[in-house]
Amino acid sequence: MKHDEHDANTNDAETVVLVGGCGGLAGRYRDVLEERGLALRHFETRVPNGTRRTLGRIAAVFVVVGMVSHSLRDRVKELTPSDTPVVYLLSLIHI
Numbered sequence: 001m002k003h004d005e006h007d008a009n010t011n012d013a014e015t016v017v018l019v020g021g022c023g024g025l026a027g028r029y030r031d032v033l034e035e036r037g038l039a040l041r042h043f044e045t046r047v048p049n050g051t052r053r054t055l056g057r058i059a060a061v062f063v064v065v066g067m068v069s070h071s072l073r074d075r076v077k078e079l080t081p082s083d084t085p086v087v088y089l090l091s092l093i094h095i
Contacts, residue, residue, distance in 0.1 A: 020064035
């Protein structure tokens with residue numbers, strides 16, 4: 001799944017950035033985060049140029065390393081301030 005307009009941060013909620021993962025589950029990821037007062041930005045295949053300026057306040061970044069390219073994983077460093085938690089997850093699909 002490419003960047004989805006529903007991922008846009010349209011309010012003052014802190015944003016959770018998900019890089020990689022399963023695009024088919026983006027709706028579920030979003031539902032869970034919204035229940036907790038957070039917004040989702042999901043990037044399955046690429047992070048578009050200029051994204052950092054549109055993210056708002058970032059609560060955390062999750063990178064599903066088993067389902068993301070190395071270059072995309074590395075691009076996460078450009079998105080976040082140095083004090084933002086970045087969590088690297090191993091997808092169970094690849095175990």
